[in-house]
Amino acid sequence: MKAARFVAQALLYVPLMVILGYFSTQPRFTDIAHGQALVRLSFSHAGARKVECRQRTPEELAKLPPNMRAAMDCPRERSPVKVEIEMDGRVIFAADVPPAGFTKDGASTIYRRLPVAAGKHRFVARLRDRPEGEFNYVHEESLDLAPGRAVVIDFNAAQGGFLFKG
Amino acid sequence: MSQVAAITRAGETSAPAAHPRLQAALEALQARFDRAFGAxxxxxxxxxxxxxxxxxxxxxxxxxxxxxxxxxxxxxxxxxxxxxxxxxxxxxxxxxxxxxxxxxxxxxxxxxxxxxxxxxxxxxxxxxxxxxxxxxxxxxxxxxxxxxxxxxLAQYSIIASAVWLDWLPVFSEPLVRNFLTPExxxxxxxxxxxxxxxxxxxxxxxxxxxxxxxxxxxxxxxxxxxxxxxxxxxxxxxxxxxxxxxxxxDLSRLPGALTFDWWYLFVHPLMDATSPGFLWALSGLFTLGLAALPLLGRGERPPVAHVSLDNCNGCGRCFADCPYAAVVMMPRTDGRRGHRQQAVVLPDLCAACGICAGACPSSTPFRSVEALVTGIDMPQLPVAELRARLERSVAQLTGPVKVVVVGCDCAAEVKALAGPDTTVLSLLCTGMLPPSFIEYALRGGADGVLVTGCLPGDCAYRLGNFWMEERIRGEREPHLRPTVPRERVKVAWAAARDVEELRRALASFRAELSGLGSMQGKAIRRLARQEVAVD
The missing domain is CATH 1.20.810.10 (Cytochrome Bc1 Complex; Chain C)
Structure with a gap:
């Protein structure tokens, strides 16, 4: 009876062991298809103020408490950042990235994964951080992307605009 | 079913109702494992x-x-x-x-x-x-x-986790930007x-x-x-x-085909297939749903245990046996000499299982006080009521072998076993039975007492069956006196689905009892000669 119980217990432990071990490693996982590369667009950039600063008139200043009489009136809200990624003449991503914060005065931040076919490609990255007008940052780059390669398109205005990394 | 034999409680509060089909499936599964592992x-x-x-x-x-x-x-x-x-x-x-x-x-x-x-x-x-x-x-x-x-795998998981966390509008700089390049x-x-x-x-x-x-x-x-x-x-x-x-x-490359621990990391592919917002909504709903279940499942609470200070000597057995720490011992408030402490029930913690009543030495049915009131009792099934019903039903048992079956509302339904020669007591929990009731039933004319309840390790109130076994074996107070013939007491734990198994156990017990002869005459007198200690 004891031996039979022992065998029965072993028979119940084995499937648990198999299930535990199998799902601990299998099935294998690939986050993008074979033969593809990945473009990762990511930046954190504050757009220009939505409304330009302006000089307060003497009448307006007089109405304010003495400790709040700042000469310039600068509304805090910032403009969304418009971004566009073109690959081989075709726009593969476009977005108006809103500013962060309840009063919309923070930086516009984005992270997007753009899987693309491996091979040679010509990329054009465009960005506008003003409320209106044309893209004020444009960068072109040709890349030969091997399968599995990950390229980052970052943006830093202080360093001249778009940065292709990786 | 004999009306006399089936002792049930008027206005009883039922045991917590489970999801019946799921419970049946669970019990069937547990029963299979019981065969291999034992309960x-x-x-x-x-x-x-x-x-x-x-x-x-x-x-x-x-x-x-x-x-x-x-x-x-x-x-x-x-x-x-x-x-x-x-x-x-x-x-x-x-x-x-x-x-x-x-x-x-x-x-x-x-x-x-x-x-x-x-x-x-x-x-x-x-x-x-x-x-x-x-x-x-x-x-x-x-x-x-x-x-x-x-x-x-770490690379994939940490980026996926960062993307998920970045969905919350709390980070001024996205976390994922920490994992863009190897540098x-x-x-x-x-x-x-x-x-x-x-x-x-x-x-x-x-x-x-x-x-x-x-x-x-x-x-x-x-x-x-x-x-x-x-x-x-x-x-x-x-x-x-x-x-x-x-x-x-290598953050400049994709990780390729990964060996993947799906037990933990399934959330990442799920987010990839949907969105970070969806995963937040799903996990939030799961969490809130679980947290809200106690509110949804709220019903009328059964009456909780009640302490009769006049009958409580502060022995602390109810405190020791309560499975939910709902009984505490406090300094005496009635100035009774010789007893420094008294039991106090914390109503919010009380499960209304009655195990405390079974542990109380004052719960013995042999007490000759005018009205049997025990130190700690359940208003829905007081010990005095239990004794009265046991006396009535045992007196009306007929047949060559008379058996009392004591069970609980959470395990195999004992009412199905009632008959002219079998009376049943369904308690809140088997642990509610003061062991002296077993002797009382035998001295009252029963030939045997069958104790049943939830399977070991599966007591609805955690410890009721465990304490009962120990009390019968004499390893826990209040214990069943050694003079009680153990061959006339049988323990047969049975889950809710095991009524037929319990019926077979009863039949087997009855057969054993018939070989022992009736619990009449000499046997009762011998048992009665042993003085019963009553506190």
Whole structure:
């Protein structure tokens, strides 16, 4: 009876062991298809103020408490950042990235994964951080992307605009 | 069914109603495991304690692995690979992995079982609610552990986790920007990961401790045979399928095809297939849904235990036996000399199981006071009422072998066994029965007493059947007197679905009793000659 119980217990432990071990490693996982590369667009950039600063008139200043009489009136809200990624003449991503914060005065931040076919490609990255007008940052780059390669398109205005990394 | 024989309570409060079909399926599954493991060692009846057991395996193997781990970007992967190459370190690493996976499995099985049995409402709300954050802590501990290996899987998981967290509008700079290029990760960041991987499991342990605060004598260690069996299984799995890493992380490349721990990391592909917002909504709904269950399951609470100070001598047996720490001992308030303490019931914690009444020495039916009032009693089934009904029904039993069956509302329904020669008592919990009632029934004319209730390890009130067994064996106070002929007392635990099995046990007991002869004349006189101590 004891031996039979022992065998029965072993028979119940084995499937648990198999299930535990199998799902601990299998099935294998690939986050993008074979033969593809990945473009990762990511930046954190504050757009220009939505409304330009302006000089307060003497009448307006007089109405304010003495400790709040700042000469310039600068509304805090910032403009969304418009971004566009073109690959081989075709726009593969476009977005108006809103500013962060309840009063919309923070930086516009984005992270997007753009899987693309491996091979040679010509990329054009465009960005506008003003409320209106044309893209004020444009960068072109040709890349030969091997399968599995990950390229980052970052943006830093202080360093001249778009940065292709990786 | 004989109206005389079936003793039921007028206006009784029913036992917590479970999800009937799911409960039946669960009991069927448990019954299969019972055949192999026995009820006491059945893993289904020890899921909570197995969780604690796996936690300690993870902790011990984790300390070992940490001693060999290089907390740096460049050295982490290599140090883990070196561990895998060594027989002991490799085994410890694999144990760390598989015990963590087993923890997740028993955690969800434990949660599912308690849900099926509706053990989330009423007095159990605290244990249920404090269990909900543990799910988050287990996942935070496990997923964070995978980052430390700093292989392709770590790369994928840490970026996916950062994207998920970035969905919350709380970070001024997105977390994911820390993982754009190989240069963006440094050794200090690894120290932070290590801190999290030690700190979160410690929080988990604290949470597990809080989780069991409202139960007395929590069973945090599985039975020895079960512990050895599961440990042997984990060691065998570790040897057969040692934990392996993927290729080292390289943020300039995609990690490729990954060996993937789906127990923990399934959330990442789920987010990829949907969106971070969807995953937040799903996990939020899951959490809130679990947390809200105690509110949804609220019903009318049964009356809780009541202390009669005049009959309480402050012995503390109810305090010792209460499975939910609902009875505390406090300094005497009535100035009664010779007794320094009194029992006090905490109504919010009381499960209304009646185990305290069964533990009270004043609950003996042999007391000759005008009105039998015990020290601690259940208003819905007072001990005096129990004695009166037992007397009436035993007196009306007919047939050559008269049997009293004592069961509980949560296990096999004993009412189905009632007949002209069998009377049944269905109590709130079997542990509610003062053992002296067994002797009282035999002296009253019954030829045998069959005690039944939930299977070992599966008592609806945790300890009722356990205490009952100990009391009958004379190992726990109040005990069944040694002079009571043990051949006339049978214990046969039976789950709700085991009524037929119980019927067979009763038939077998009746056959044994018929061989012993009737409990008349000499036998009763011999038993009666033994003085019954009455406090």
């Amino acid at each position: 006491r060692d059945n893993p289904w009846r020890n899921l909570g304690s197995l969780g604690f057991f796996f936690f300690w395996i993870v902790a011990v193997s984790g300390i070992y692995v940490y001693a060999l781990f290089d907390t740096s970007v460049s050295g982490a992967h290599a140090s883990v690979e070196a561990m895998s190459a060594g027989p002991t370190a490799g085994l410890m690493r694999s144990l760390h992995r598989y015990a963590s996976d087993a923890f997740v499995v028993v955690m969800f099985l434990h949660l599912a079982k308690e849900f099926v049995l509706r053990r989330y409402a009423g007095f159990r709300w605290f244990s249920w609610l404090t269990g909900v954050p543990l799910v988050w802590l287990v996942y935070a501990s496990g997923i964070g552990g995978y980052w430390l290996v700093w292989d392709g 963006s990760v440094n050794d200090r960041f690894f120290s932070l990961l290590m801190f999290l991987h030690i700190g979160i499991p410690l929080l988990l342990l604290l949470g597990m401790w809080v989780h069991i605060q409202r139960v007395s004598r929590p069973m945090t260690n599985p039975p020895r045979r079960l512990a050895l069996g599961t440990l042997a299984m984990l060691v065998a799995l570790s040897l057969a399928l040692p934990a392996e890493s993927n290729a080292p992380a």
